[in-house]
Amino acid sequence: MSRCCDVLRLYLVTDRELAGGRPLAEVVERAVRGGATAVQLREKALGAGRFLAEVAELKRSLAGTGVPLFVNDRVDVALAAGADGVHVGQDDLPAAEARRLVGPGVLLGVSVATPEEARRALADGADYVSVSPVFLTPTKPDAEVAVGLEGVARIRKALPDAAVLAIGGIDARNARAVVAAGADGVAVVSAIMSSPDPQAAAAAIRDEVEAGLELRRSP
Amino acid sequence: MSRCCDVLRLYLVTDRELAGGRPLAEVVERAVRGGATAVQLREKALGAGRFLAEVAELKRSLAGTGVPLFVNDRVDVALAAGADGVHVGQDDLPAAEARRLVGPGVLLGVSVATPEEARRALADGADYVSVSPVFLTPTKPDAEVAVGLEGVARIRKALPDAAVLAIGGIDARNARAVVAAGADGVAVVSAIMSSPDPQAAAAAIRDEVEAGLELRRSP
Numbered sequence: 001m002s003r004c005c006d007v008l009r010l011y012l013v014t015d016r017e018l019a020g021g022r023p024l025a026e027v028v029e030r031a032v033r034g035g036a037t038a039v040q041l042r043e044k045a046l047g048a049g050r051f052l053a054e055v056a057e058l059k060r061s062l063a064g065t066g067v068p069l070f071v072n073d074r075v076d077v078a079l080a081a082g083a084d085g086v087h088v089g090q091d092d093l094p095a096a097e098a099r100r101l102v103g104p105g106v107l108l109g110v111s112v113a114t115p116e117e118a119r120r121a122l123a124d125g126a127d128y129v130s131v132s133p134v135f136l137t138p139t140k141p142d143a144e145v146a147v148g149l150e151g152v153a154r155i156r157k158a159l160p161d162a163a164v165l166a167i168g169g170i171d172a173r174n175a176r177a178v179v180a181a182g183a184d185g186v187a188v189v190s191a192i193m194s195s196p197d198p199q200a201a202a203a204a205i206r207d208e209v210e211a212g213l214e215l216r217r218s219p
Numbered sequence: 220m221s222r223c224c225d226v227l228r229l230y231l232v233t234d235r236e237l238a239g240g241r242p243l244a245e246v247v248e249r250a251v252r253g254g255a256t257a258v259q260l261r262e263k264a265l266g267a268g269r270f271l272a273e274v275a276e277l278k279r280s281l282a283g284t285g286v287p288l289f290v291n292d293r294v295d296v297a298l299a300a301g302a303d304g305v306h307v308g309q310d311d312l313p314a315a316e317a318r319r320l321v322g323p324g325v326l327l328g329v330s331v332a333t334p335e336e337a338r339r340a341l342a343d344g345a346d347y348v349s350v351s352p353v354f355l356t357p358t359k360p361d362a363e364v365a366v367g368l369e370g371v372a373r374i375r376k377a378l379p380d381a382a383v384l385a386i387g388g389i390d391a392r393n394a395r396a397v398v399a400a401g402a403d404g405v406a407v408v409s410a411i412m413s414s415p416d417p418q419a420a421a422a423a424i425r426d427e428v429e430a431g432l433e434l435r436r437s438p
Contacts, residue, residue: 047308047310047311048292048293048307048310048311048312049309049310049311049312050310052312052313052316073267074293074295075295076293076294076295076298076312076317076320077312079295079320080312080316080319080320088267089266090268091266091267091268091269092266092267092268093267093268093271093295093296093299094268094271097271097299098295100299101295101298101299
């Protein structure tokens with residue numbers, strides 16, 4: 001999944017509330033200028049009609065950047081919008097159903113916490129797994145147990161060739177360690193969405209991701 | 220859409236909270252025994268994974284009854300479950316997108332409040348429109364304006380051949396008048412879901428629907 005790994009370096013997950021009134025497309029555009037390699041639109045409170053309109057708008061604003069757009073949870077919205085990918089959690093549609101619905105041409109990511117969940121997701125058609133939560137974070141208050149750097153390392157060890165993203169409380173201070181522990185990249189919500197300068201925030205995290213990859217290449 | 224009209228006579232929309240701890244499948248089964256002709260599973264609080272499991276369970280329990288199962292809002296869940304139909308509101312995926320995703324073999328219903336919305340929904344591929352809300356109801360506290368019997372009559376007059384369902388505050392006391400005003404059938408939530416005897420409640424409403432159809436046949 002080399003295309004998948006390249007786009008996983010810095011994966012921005014949106015959060016409208018954290019954008020503090022700024023248009024999502026504006027924050028996303030600045031994050032991409034700073035080095036974000038993928039964007040996931042996550043909308044837990046919008047009806048599917050408005051969600052679809054938001055995806056369509058972001059899709060237009062990302063056109064020509066090469067940065068793929070993922071839709072969280074709603075496979076139907078992803079299909080209607082012609083999104084590049086869809087991401088499902090353990091409480092969403094099962095990975096096998098999501099893959100069956102989107103066909104082979106759409107990227108599919110699945111949130112996992114253990115090597116067993118990761119193995120099953122990949123067998124069911126996931127292009128990448130997202131280890132979550134690495135650290136505890138206020139944007140997912142219901143997550144009670146963080147997997148830590150050990151959790152990332154455990155999944156990398158169990159699945160050496162898998163495309164592995166890490167999410168949960170990741171920012172410029174810890175991104176290097178997360179990637180060094182085995183992630184192909186990091187997914188970030190608040191450290192970018194709530195930053196007054198999303199471009200600088202993204203650039204700083206992206207630098208740390210690249211430093212982490214460098215550490216793994218020359219240990 | 221004659222198949223559609225036959226199944227619209229008494230269309231049960233589920234509400235887990237109103238079932239008061241009874242398994243949904245049990246309430247549904249009793250309603251079907253009482254004369255419900257269609258069932259829509261509506262779950263605004265469940266993740267798609269559990270929603271899909273519930274649809275699958277209801278599908279099994281309806282197998283062989285000839286009663287079609289509709290999924291509210293989530294086109295992806297309907298597709299994954301192989302449901303007979305899907306129902307979208309004005310805030311959900313647009314009817315045209317829903318039709319494109321499900322193809323021609325799945326029934327599609329759309330909530331409307333005006334003849335204009337009804338005309339557009341039918342042009343976009345709806346098999347039936349659901350006029351809503353006919354009366355104000357505690358299960359949809361956000362709906363502020365009821366269309367009344369006049370709203371039903373207006374849509375019937377504008378679209379004489381359309382399959383028209385009516386929903387919102389309908390029970391055995393008003394179902395006859397709603398059908399007499401032009402609906403092909405009624406959708407019911409609380410009058411069945413919260414009844415201690417869903418079979419008797421469904422039978423009483425179904426009788427009133429048939430009486431309303433009789434009134435329209437011999438005015």
